[in-house]
Amino acid sequence: MRRLCVHTITTKPLPLEECLVEFPKRGVTGITLWRQALEGRDPAAVRLQVADAGMEVVSLCRGGFFPAATADGRRSAVEDNLRAIELAHAVGAPLVVLVCGAVPGQPLAESRRQIAEGIGAVLPAADAAGVRLAIEPLHPMYADDRSAVSTMRQAHEICDALGSPVGLGIAVDAYHVWWDPELEEQIALAGRKGRLHAFHICDWRTPTTDLLNDRGLMGEGCINLREMSRWVDAAGFTGHREVEIFSDRWWAGDQRAFLDAIAASYAQLYHE
Numbered sequence: 001m002r003r004l005c006v007h008t009i010t011t012k013p014l015p016l017e018e019c020l021v022e023f024p025k026r027g028v029t030g031i032t033l034w035r036q037a038l039e040g041r042d043p044a045a046v047r048l049q050v051a052d053a054g055m056e057v058v059s060l061c062r063g064g065f066f067p068a069a070t071a072d073g074r075r076s077a078v079e080d081n082l083r084a085i086e087l088a089h090a091v092g093a094p095l096v097v098l099v100c101g102a103v104p105g106q107p108l109a110e111s112r113r114q115i116a117e118g119i120g121a122v123l124p125a126a127d128a129a130g131v132r133l134a135i136e137p138l139h140p141m142y143a144d145d146r147s148a149v150s151t152m153r154q155a156h157e158i159c160d161a162l163g164s165p166v167g168l169g170i171a172v173d174a175y176h177v178w179w180d181p182e183l184e185e186q187i188a189l190a191g192r193k194g195r196l197h198a199f200h201i202c203d204w205r206t207p208t209t210d211l212l213n214d215r216g217l218m219g220e221g222c223i224n225l226r227e228m229s230r231w232v233d234a235a236g237f238t239g240h241r242e243v244e245i246f247s248d249r250w251w252a253g254d255q256r257a258f259l260d261a262i263a264a265s266y267a268q269l270y271h272e
């Protein structure tokens with residue numbers, strides 16, 4: 001369980017304080033903090049509480065949503081990302097994950113141009129804060145309003161367009177990219193370029209009943225996580241495997257039982 005990380009959103013009904021108690025009981029060593037889990041809390045105090053719980057902060061979710069129809073909208077997106085970087089620094093998160101955004105009706109290529117521009121505007125602040133950024137390609141079903149970046153290839157293109165800054169990489173989320181015929185080579189490329197910043201795991205259920213909140217626990221769906229994890233490891237990634245599950249079904253039940261199921265399913269997949 002050495003590389004097991006759980007996102008606070010995965011156990012959304014649990015307040016952060018309970019996550020800090022319940023996660024380590026199951027051998028979880030990493031925690032990814034969602035901004036809403038930090039609301040009303042002092043980030044510097046949370047940083048210490050996570051360390052006291054024997055875990056490390058793996059990343060902060062999330063920044064992004066750069067494209068907007070107006071210059072004002074794009075400016076306020078940049079400001080929000082600067083706040084996310086500041087928060088990551090304060091809470092001890094080495095990485096901010098970017099859900100890059102899209103504007104319905106705006107050409108996707110234009111949204112990607114605005115995404116590159118927005119990332120370029122916040123990179124100096126991220127560098128200064130010692131915080132890395134990771135573009136997370138999202139499944140194309142979200143290309144209307146959540147992310148004009150649907151593939152690893154497009155994420156690489158944005159890194160390239162910005163001159164391959166060291167602090168900018170990619171978050172590989174199994175749920176979003178499992179279908180991509182280029183996945184193995186794009187993961188390998190991310191490894192070679194030093195861009196493999198995060199690996200998120202869950203599963204794709206059939207039939208999927210909700211486009212957002214019907215993710216499966218590992219093993220409940222059709223994603224070949226063993227194979228994908230081999231590719232990620234072969235690319236040199238040694239970081240946490242982050243369990244990120246949005247699920248109305250699991251959220252409706254007992255979160256401690258859910259955490260038990262996460263630990264059991266992780267232990268089945270990975271022998272560490």
Ligand code: ZN
Nearest residue numbers: 136173200244
């Ligand atoms: Zn993710």
